[in-house]
Amino acid sequence: VLNRTGSFFFNYISIILEPQFVGSFDVGEHVYFFFREIAIESNGAERSVYSRVARVCKKDIGGRVVLRQVWTSFLKARLNCSISSQYPYYFDRIQAVTRVETSDDTLFYATMSTPDTAFVSSAVCVFSFKSINQLFHHGFFADPNSPTWLPLPADAVPEHRPGTCVPNSHTLTDTDLHFAKSHLMMSEPVSGGPPILPTRDVVFTHIAVDVRSEQNVIFALDSRTNTLWKVAHWREGSTWKWLELERREIAVGGPIKAMTLLPGEFLFFASRSAVTQFTLAGCSMYPSCALCAVDPYCSWNVARAACYPREKAHGQSLGWISSWAGRGSSECSASAKPRPLAAYPGDSVHLVGAVGGIWKRDGLEIVPSHRTISTADGGLVIMDVSREDNADYECLLNGRQVIKYRLLVDH
Structure with a gap:
């Protein structure tokens, strides 16, 4: 893969410029890559950086003559993480990504940031596997011969659509391969929905997601200050909602270089000199029932007026209040x-x-x-x-x- 990736970038540097990869995932018959690169389609005088998702077939062995030892099925699309307005506010630089399986889809949680300026901001956006594939399977290709990269008419696409997996890529015709060689990019972006936790003056460099029964819990880290955010993310009908649960500094003795999750139990942080274990249930810091009960790792004890790590028995026990972000903390009112x-x-x-x-x-x-x-x-x-x-x-x-x-x- 590394050789083929290197060959691809060497041969098509005009298409993929200075890529910085943040993650790759094996899903079905494809491998998906998440990266940022210099955007050749941007119209500004300055070099803009866009975030991308790309896909390639696992069994792709390149063409026989055209695209020899080079992927024939490679496609890419822009990732759109932005705050909607008359002038959208874009988080164009992907920093980290993780994969989450749900009952009906695969979700990619990504931390995105604005350019490194005096007003840098960050957010988390969620990209749907179904939406990504829908675009690659049925979306319009960008026309490289158009000055503004307009959508290519559907009737201009050959019978073998670029990106389609075949048993043996050596059987593809030179005509199909020449078209695939020049049509690697989709015209439309993949939408990440409304940004989660948009925050100024931070760069979320690492992300982990713990899947709970009612919600997903996002952990986003700014390694410049070693500050960790904990956020609940859940779906109500067709709408996704979020709530910030906690923010704290992680003492690890230097800038954090890596973060990994043991689901339901711990986060681990690594600096150059040490590894630190952090419990997900930071309950002792919550001063009230309303803050404690919506944390999926904590329960409020009414008699002691204190927050403790949640246990399964708390849900059916008198004197304990356990809720979650989507339900809120209305049960706390009686004891407040x-x-x-x-x-x-x-x-x-x-x-x-x-x-x-x-x-x-x-x-x-x-x-x-x-x-x-x-x-x-x-x-x-x-x-x-x-x-x-x-x-x-x-x-x-x-x-x-x-x-x-x-x-x-x-x-």
Whole structure:
């Protein structure tokens, strides 16, 4: 494969430019490659980088004369991961990819980023195996003779459609091979749907996905800061939804070079000098039922008002609340009581909240000031408290209360 790949790029450098591969997968009679490259079809003066998926037949041995020792079935298409608007915001640089099997499809979860500028952003997009094959089997080819790479009319495609697997590629005619040689790229992209977890000032360099009964749990890592995001991803009808569950820094003694998953149990991180094991059930960090119960690895104990690793028995046991992101944490409402917090005049108090949450005081949203400061992890710090600060403070995430405090400043 390496020799054939090298030969391909050497002979057709005008078609595939400076590729950087991030993953390959064996599925059925094909091998699928995910990579980024210089986009020859972009119209800008600067060299643009696009992400691609490519496919080749496993039994492809090249042509007899034309495309000798070169793949005859190679096709590629752009991967579209973008925020829709009048001027779409593209995440064009694929960084990592992993494969997930579902009951009716194969999904490829990929981390994508914008170009390396002062405003770099990242997101996760999900590409369907069925959508990829639908495009390769029935989509229009890009016309290399068109200045803007317009779709090639369907009646211009020969009977042997490029990319079709055959028992022996030596039997293909020179006419078919000359056409395949010049029509490697599809006109339309493969859509990754709405981006998951679009985030500024990060580059998600690694990804892993743990498949649970109700949802998939995405782990995305920025190895520049060794920060890990945990995100729930689930389907409601024909719509996919997501919810950020957790964000934390991983202490591994240097930049993380590799990340791998033991499903349902651990993540492993490797730096140049060490390997670190990280439990998926980081339950002790959740301060409330609403945050704990939607984490698929945790359950909330009502009597102890604390979060513990989830066990199968918790689902049928009294005093335990176990939910998931798609169902929400409505069961927590009955047990939710304001947490008393005592302080003295002049103290500073720190209220633990949720990343992305908003804070309210007695039902009114708090505006940050020199005395009320929002923290990066979703908390709230109130400086130099006085009796005027006596009130109920609640943190809401996506409109739902995740924790509530009752502050009492006493002389």
